[in-house]
Amino acid sequence: MQVKILDTTLRDGEQTPGVSLTPEEKLRIALRLDDLGVDIIEAGSAITSEGEREALKKIVKEGLNAEICSFARALQVDIDEALKCDVDSIHLVVPTSELHIKDKLQKPPGEVKEKAIDSIEYAKDHGLIVEFSAEDATRSNMQFLKEILEESISAGADRICACDTVGILTPERAYEFYGELSKLKAPLSVHCHNDFGLAVANSLMGLRAGASEVHATINGIGERAGNAALEEIVVALYSLYDVKTNINTKMLYETSKMVARLTGVYIQPNKAIVGENAFAHESGIHVDGILKKAETYEPITPELVGRKRRFVMGKHIGSSALKEKLEEFDFKVDEKQFKQIFERVKNLGDMGKCVTDVDLQAIAEDVLGIVEDKMVNLEEVTVVSGNKLTPTASVKLRINEKEILEAGVGVGPVDAAIVAIKKSLEDFADIKLEEYHVDAITGGTDALIDVIIKLRYKDKIISARSTQPDIIMASVEAFISGVNRLLANEKKKKT
Known part of the structure; x- marks a missing residue:
């Protein structure tokens, strides 16, 4: 068995309160998702805005391996806007619960069903792949749900999906629910939300019950408590169920960090797979x-x-x-x-x-x-940075008992401080910064910042690390620590 992954980070994930991605940011994430091995990228909703359509068009132009999909309601205008973006498919979503049909749409169930079928036929006539989703399926009447899904298949839907829109499934019920729908003659997708913290468990049970595709987001971002986390599902399938996906698992952490950085959605340290404390x-x-x-x-x-x-x-x-x-x-x-x-x-x-x-x-x-082997000591560091100011740093070092004062400018305050230190060391050693990595290992504005660097001197490369609440001091401390270790190593060679 091989499970297909529909990633909805750029649609359902972007619906996280406070998240709004530019077309360029969406393109960067889409390129990474394609490299990751995602089968289908739900890249947005074409009807939403001009910026959304620009993002979809940019992504489509890249000619990615992944199928590029746009969310759409059962409205011709939604499908037309998706067609203008030249997407491969639409994720056509129609409410099926009495609560949604009666109180949100305020239309008879028969009219909702008819509109859904007409929309599927229109999309298929225009060459689109259609994944038909029943919204709030887990609170729908099972007879009506099966009827609309069966009719959608007859109308040409390529895949069907039942959404646990408010995350009320339990793993036991998920197995029964998706098991019943898997008897229908079309590929079935699982779409679970995390309101009770069960989205991943429910998704796994849906797949065990016969579904062949799962909807997920990077880091589990999404509305309210979020969606099922892609990285957790993929690794659980691989490690616990011996089920394959096309995902390159070695890229999960860097993809997680990228999405967190671009969306501004913080990853809790103890989050499975990608949290900083996971290993x-x-x-x-x-x-x-x-x-x-x-x-x-x-x-x-x-x-x-x-x-x-x-x-x-x-x-x-x-x-x-x-x-x-x-x-x-x-x-x-x-x-x-x-x-x-x-x-x-x-x-x-x-x-x-x-x-x-x-x-x-x-x-x-x-x-x-x-x-005494500590040749370089930091006496003082001052950094000035602001909205209209070029980041500037001055450092005072004591090197072999000689006091040296230097200044430097950079693209940011950390860069400026490192530039100033390197200038201070020019007469002593040509030390090069090979790699710089930073992580926040706790939460809050006073988070501990973990800085890891690699420095080179001649043919020797060493790693150094510092953890502090201040990223500038952590970076400076790590750099100077690495310098001292390199110089001490060189001194040992000569003796």
């Missing part, structure tokens, strides 16, 4: 098990979804994780020294501090008495 470990017992055999506390490998495992240092850290970190930083310690470092890390954790790599290096250097 982070602090507990000593867990880390010890992970180091011995990853499967002890990880149901999937982080690499499967484009992630890396991360060990967090705090009061729950165990000796195995700390030893691993010390070895990573090339610190050789005896039992007494290790105990001192271990206790100091625990004490910082008890004070509520997240112990960064830089903190650990400072502690280890202090215990080992090798603080």
Whole structure:
């Protein structure tokens, strides 16, 4: 069995309160979704606005592998606007519950059905693929629901879909509900909302019951509590059900981050698959098990979804994780020294501090008495940035007891600070920034920012990291920490 994925991030997902994407942003996401391996991209609703039509046309012009779809109501004007955008298909949505027909449309059920059939025939006559969806299907009379779906198939609908519009299904009922509809002679799609936190579970049950396609959004964004999360469904199918999709799972994390950045919808740290804590470990017992055999506390490998495992240092850290970190930083310690470092890390954790790599290096250097290897010390950093100001930074460094003051400008405050530091180091070492990565690992305006960088000096590349609430200080601290490690390594070579 192979499941098809209809991604509705650009339509249902964009209906998340506060989200509005430009045509260019929609195109960027569509290109990524196509690379990801999505089968059908519901790229918007052509009737909505001129900007929406511009986005659809831009996406269609790219000639993507994915089928490009526009949402449409059972109205000729909606279908005509979709046709003008040259889309491959329409997602034709018609309410089927008494609540929607009587109170929203205020029309007789027979008229709603007739309008739906006329719309399907009109779309098919004009060369469109039609996926026909029953809105609020899970609160509809089953006899009427099956009648309208059967008639839609007879009218030429290529696929049918039953929507759990307000997320009221349970997994047990989802299996029965979609199992009944899977008996109809057309490919069946599952479309679930997350009002009770069951969208992914219900989607999986619908697929088990006989559906062959699932509607989902990246990060589960969407109206109210959102839609079923694409990344959770795909990985669950792959790992738990041995069911294939066309999705390149290694691209899930980077796609998630891109959508979060462009929509501004924050991903909670403990979110499955793509949350920053999904593959982070602090507990000593867990880390010890992970180091011995990853499967002890990880149901999937982080690499499967484009992630890396991360060990967090705090009061729950165990000796195995700390030893691993010390070895990573090339610190050789005896039992007494290790105990001192271990206790100091625990004490910082008890004070509520997240112990960064830089903190650990400072502690280890202090215990080992090798603080003198720290050639570069930050004395002061000042950054000026604003709406009409070019980001400018000044830094004061002490390098081998010599005080150096430099300034730099950049595209942003972090870039300006790094430029100023690199200028300060020009006479000492030609250090190049190879890679820069930043994540917010907690929520809120005081979120801890995790900065990871890669620096090169001659033929040596090292990684450095810092975690702070201030992104500028975290970036500067990580950079200087990396510089000190590179210079210390060079010094060792010469001795």
